Amino acid sequence: MMNTKTVISLKEYEQVQDVYLPPQTTRILKNDYSHVFHLSPSGLDHYHLTAKSMIGLVNCEDHLFQIEPKMKTPIIWDWLAVAYDLKSLEWDWSRVGFASSFGDMEWVVKSFIKECQRIYSRGIKKGNVQKEEPIAAVRGSLNATQTFHRWLKYDYRFECRFDELTEDVNENRIIAATLSAMLVHSYHDSNIRGDLRSLLQIYGKEINQSISNLFDPSLWIREIQQLPLNRTNAHYHRGIQWAFLYWKTTSLDFSLGHVQSHSFLLDMNELFELYISKRLTTELRPYGIQVIQQKYDYLAEMGRIRIIPDVLLKTPSGREIVLDLKYILKRDAASINSNIFQMLAYLTARKAKHGILLYAGGKERTDHIKNSNFTVHQWSMELDKENGAELVEARMKELAERLVKLW
Structure with a gap:
């Protein structure tokens, strides 16, 4: 008799409530897939299951979890093709x-x-690999001493070091x-x-x-x-x-009998960052602007308080703009404020004037920070507007043009 799996489908950041999960599946999700799901108990072996930023498929022995992209x-x-250099497919x-x-x-x-x-x-x-072994005829570099000792034992091969072509x-x-x-x-x-x-x-x-x-x-x-x-x-x-x-x-991952199945998980946060970085690299290259990903820096002296801005944009003259990418919709003030405080730390460490928080969606605004020369821009990719691939591409070009104008 063929075993069937329980299929649970949801979208990224979506929650399904009061789901029955056997203890073994619960352990697997908590131990191996805590970066994919958040579990909140709702009863005996029942949970509220919330997807995080991953999309794809998680395969367990008795359950199949499908997380669809929004x-x-x-x-x-298009994002995959750009992020992983597969544009010429x-x-x-x-x-x-x-x-x-x-x-x-x-x-x-x-x-x-x-x-x-x-x-x-x-x-x-x-490629060539270097070998050192006894052979019938001299090849490459001869080791005369080892060859002589071999001949004393009536082994008339030559000890040689040579390069051999290999796959x-x-x-x-x-x-x-x-x-x-x-x-x-x-x-x-x-x-x-x-x-x-x-x-x-x-x-x-x-x-x-x-x-x-x-x-x-x-x-x-x-x-x-x-x-x-x-x-x-x-x-x-x-x-x-x-x-x-x-x-x-x-x-x-977890097999059912002799049949192995894939788990496919794509981190949308990472994909968003890779796509934006690669596209900006292409769009800003004609202006001589360098796009630098994930540069380690420190806010305090003596290498203390490490910070890692997502992207630094740098002109040939050394002027910088700090870009922080947020694969979320801009909503509550609390999260917005924390993001701005984070950006202020980046601007302070880099001595840059402009910082951009690029959100997946939401309204835009610009704030000139008091008692400083810092300006924090909150821009949007407008992904919340149900745009098609062509409009997302056009938005990317528009954002690149706006970046150039900041200089």
Whole structure:
């Protein structure tokens, strides 16, 4: 008899009340997904379940939690394409199942497969690895002393140190590890697992698969972030970016029998910051304005009271504007005031005159701070107006123009 899961659907920041959750599921949500949900007890094994800023799918043994985005699907797709450098994608989101089943990771897997096939058509990257071993003929650098001792034992090989061409390079290791992780799961499209196996034979045939933490997302996220991009691996870039998206948004989670399912979780706060930063980088480059993300700074002397503004905008002459991104609608005065106080700390530390709190939606205003030369602007992306992707893009250009005028 097939087991069925209880499906609970809600939108980001939405609450469903008085939900029955068995103790095991409750423990999982509290221990592993506290960044996704807030649970408030409402009775015996019953809870008020509130979604936070994550969207996607959480898979447990007996429950499936679907968190839908508030925004329209094309907007999410555009943000992903910009944030993860996937703008040159050769097909639209509707063809890979993105719109019909947002929390299903199958669309990412299909996209990654297509990129891996494209990379293979252009050539697998190879690199040199240094080896030192006895061989039949001299190659590379000869170690005469060790060779002499070997000959004394009637072993007439040469001890040499030489470079050998191999496909066991970081780019292929990242691809192979991602393919291996994807193979753990089941898919609706029966062709996917066959494609993954075929690609793993290509990218993983020389890769050491004995890595103890092969499925550790933090390992591969770090490897991707440290991977230099140059002319020798430029054709890998899109494939590596899909791998990066996969490791950032998935987790190996709770299986039902032998079938493994994905949990797909996308942090909308992070996506909002990445999208805005990347778009501003493009729009402000012609003006020579540099966009700097997440710069550590200190408010007090001797490196005390650490602060981290979201984005710094810097002109060639060194003038700065501090930008703090808020993926929320501007509502109550208390939260607005705390955000302004936070911005004043940034302006003080950076000696900047203008600070911008960019909200997802809400009314705009500008405040000139008394007894200082600080001005705090509260701007809006107007996402609360049900805009389509084209209007969001136009709003982004308009905001960039307003930034330039502040200088």
